[in-house]
Amino acid sequence: MPLYPLLFEPNLHTVVWGGNQLRPYKGLTPTEEPIGESWEVSAVPSSTSIVSNGFWKGRNLVSVISEMPVEILGEAVARQYDNQLPLLVKFIDAKRDLSIQVHPNDEMAHRVHGKMGKSEMWYVIKAEPGSYLYAGFKDQITPDEYQRRVSDGTITDVLARHEVKSGDVFYIPAGRVHAICGGIMLAEVQQSSDVTYRIFDYNRPGMDGKPRELHTELAAQALDYHVEREYRTVYQDEADRAVQIIDSPYFDVRVTEMTAPFHRNLKKYDSFIIMMCIEGDCKLRIRETGCEVLIKAGNSCLIPASIADYDVFPLNSRSIVLDAFIDNMDRSLSSLVTRFLHITNK
Incomplete structure (x- = not known):
């Protein structure tokens, strides 16, 4: 049975801060329901993706991966993560501010919850004028001050506030306080991972009318109080080139703005590829099999590691896609020098 790019059924989450942009963004009928998250590719047990195309149509992603873990995940990923998909990707629509929150690292999450930690990154698709988010502390504070400011509701006064626009990128490692705010x-x-510690939630009720649970003490254990000079990721935006915007221990993310057909051979990374179509419908063709899938704006697919040599064809004047994967290439000094010389002599 040949492998192919996997598409997925809509997996939408209703939340108190959600808006009404995700359904039309994904080509679905609009409703007034406050949809805050679309879990695009998920192997989290609480909300696993369901395949919508091909041989595995109707199957959940966890069971599909269990049949061909090496071919789908990549040999190195399957070995390192015990045949489990290590990433979760989402589209988020914040009509109202999300809670001030923090995520635990791998050690704490495993010790307390038996789960993976949660580092993440954000790519802003669109933002209303004047909209902003919080990422990190703007000034150094102590754990005692943290407790006091949570108690008196002034925690946002010491957070770094960033006005944002389309294309902005933020890396949120485990331990960094953060919040997406309204209009983004x-x-x-x-x-x-689905582990989140809420620090402050503006004293508002949840969807059930009851106050949402806070995790102030766990958050205190998870918080990294270090202050960075710059929290926004700076990168050079170039058309028709896969631009690396995040290179972390947990995932590598590239953004590509295409105005013409674009070839990608990512087999060298020995990893699955998750492609998120941010803007402009596109067609993906696997070189080995000739298999083609249509990926519409607001939708995503998972490309198995063993067939990660493909072409992407923008079907409008341009398409913008994000690629997320695990970089398993040799990071030794000698290898990095070799890669640098290869790039500069290309």
Whole structure:
């Protein structure tokens, strides 16, 4: 049975801060339901993706991967993550501010919850004028001050506030305090985890009318109080080139703005590829098999590692896609020098 790019059924999550942009963005009938998240590719047990195309149509992603873990995930990924998909990707529509929150690292998440930690990144798709988000502390504070400011509701006074626009990128490692605020729609790539510690939630009720649970003490254990000079990721935006925007221990993310057919051979990374179509419908063709799939704006696909040599054809004047994967290439000094010389002599 030949492998092929996997597409997925809509997996939408209703939340108190959600908006009404994700359904039309994904080509679905609009409703007034406050949809805050679209879990595009998920192997999280609480909300696993369902395949919508080909041989595995109707099957959940976890069961599909269990049949061909090496071919789908890549040999190195399957070995390192015990045949589990290590990433979760989402589209997020924040009509209202999300809670001030933090995520635990791998050690704490495994010790307390038996789960993976949660580092993540954001790519802003669109933002209303004047909209902003929080990422990191703007000034150094102590754990005691943290406790006091949570108690008196002034925690946002010491957070770094960033006005944002389309194309902005933020890396949120585990331990960094953060919050997406109202008027922002973005793509999120994260470790495959659903562990979040709410620090402050504006004293508002949840969807059930009851106050949402806070995790102040766990958050205090997870918080990294280090202050960075710059929290926004700076990158050079270039058309018709896969631009690396995140290179972390947990995932590599590239953004490509295409105005013409674009070839990608990512087999060298020995990893699955998750492709998120941010703007402009496109067609993906696998070189080995000739298999083609249509990926519409607002939708995503998972490309198995063993067939990650493909062409992408923009079907409008341009398409913008995000690729997320695990970089398993040799990071030794000698290898990095070899890669540098290859690039400079290309």
